[in-house]
Amino acid sequence: AHTGIAVRPLIEHAAVGLLELLYASKADTVQCVSHPDAATIARCLPRTPVATVETGLSAIEFPRLARDGPVQRQPGTARELVFVAYFGSANNVDALSWFLREVHPELCRRVPGYRFVVIGRGSAALDLKPDAHLEVRGEVESIEEHLLRAAAAIAPAFSGAGFRGKIVQYAAAALPCVASPLAADGLAFVDRESILIAGDARSFIDDCCALLGSDDLNTRLG
Numbered sequence: 001a002h003t004g005i006a007v008r009p010l011i012e013h014a015a016v017g018l019l020e021l022l023y024a025s026k027a028d029t030v031q032c033v034s035h036p037d038a039a040t041i042a043r044c045l046p047r048t049p050v051a052t053v054e055t056g057l058s059a060i061e062f063p064r065l066a067r068d069g070p071v072q073r074q075p076g077t078a079r080e081l082v083f084v085a086y087f088g089s090a091n092n093v094d095a096l097s098w099f100l101r102e103v104h105p106e107l108c109r110r111v112p113g114y115r116f117v118v119i120g121r122g123s124a125a126l127d128l129k130p131d132a133h134l135e136v137r138g139e140v141e142s143i144e145e146h147l148l149r150a151a152a153a154i155a156p157a158f159s160g161a162g163f164r165g166k167i168v169q170y171a172a173a174a175l176p177c178v179a180s181p182l183a184a185d186g187l188a189f190v191d192r193e194s195i196l197i198a199g200d201a202r203s204f205i206d207d208c209c210a211l212l213g214s215d216d217l218n219t220r221l222g
Contacts, residue, residue, distance in 0.1 A: 024048060034186055055165050057172050062144045071148065071174040079113040079212045082150040082175075084143060084166050087122030091160035095180075096126070099156050100134075102201035103208065108133045110205075111212045119146055147173035152211040152218065156204070157183035167195070176221035178207040194221060 021044055024030045029049045032038040038052045059066035083099070085092040096118065107114050117135045118128065124138035140146055147153070153170040157180050167187060170177045171194070178196045179189075189195035196211065198204040211218050 082117045085120045095156040155179035155183040174222040
């Protein structure tokens with residue numbers, strides 16, 4: 001209490017970590033979704049085989065990209081900003097709430113024709129009130145179709161790890177993205193070259209405005 005460190009959450013996280021190691025020790029092989037995760041497991045369980053399966057894309061999800069190859073996006077007049085996520089995850093719900101509270105209102109004021117589109121399973125159950133600037137499409141049959149018609153995308157993440165699939169999906173559709181540092185951590189994208197990484201609300205606002213207002217920047221990052 002004197003140091004300001006919350007002890008109980010640390011103990012709870014440690015208990016979960018030990019439980020994960022217990023289960024992993026009983027497995028024939030442990031599959032991880034990142035090299036850092038695999039390295040951590042390997043150090044703790046040196047006798048357990050560990051494999052890494054990186055986040056990837058499926059031709060089932062992206063049939064046009066699989067058939068025709070990389071997209072050459074043509075800038076248009078649409079100012080549609082998209083967020084694709086699984087909203088059964090509290091981390092994604094928190095990220096969406098943050099964006100709607102801290103970023104979205106300013107984009108409504110600063111970007112003519114701006115529209116924010118929310119896509120993903122579970123979003124239909126959220127307490128969102130669609131209007132001229134907000135559309136909730138929920139679970140869609142083809143993510144590819146919606147990404148190809150958007151102008152830019154976001155990936156705000158402030159907790160958790162997960163598969164980081166959304167940024168890879170955006171990139172496959174040549175869709176430029178504004179991401180939080182955690183969302184982009186460990187991926188091969190380079191800030192200001194192939195992605196825009198924003199660490200706070202003001203930076204997020206400025207970067208979204210830049211992507212939605214500059215065809216040259218939008219095309220270069222995409």
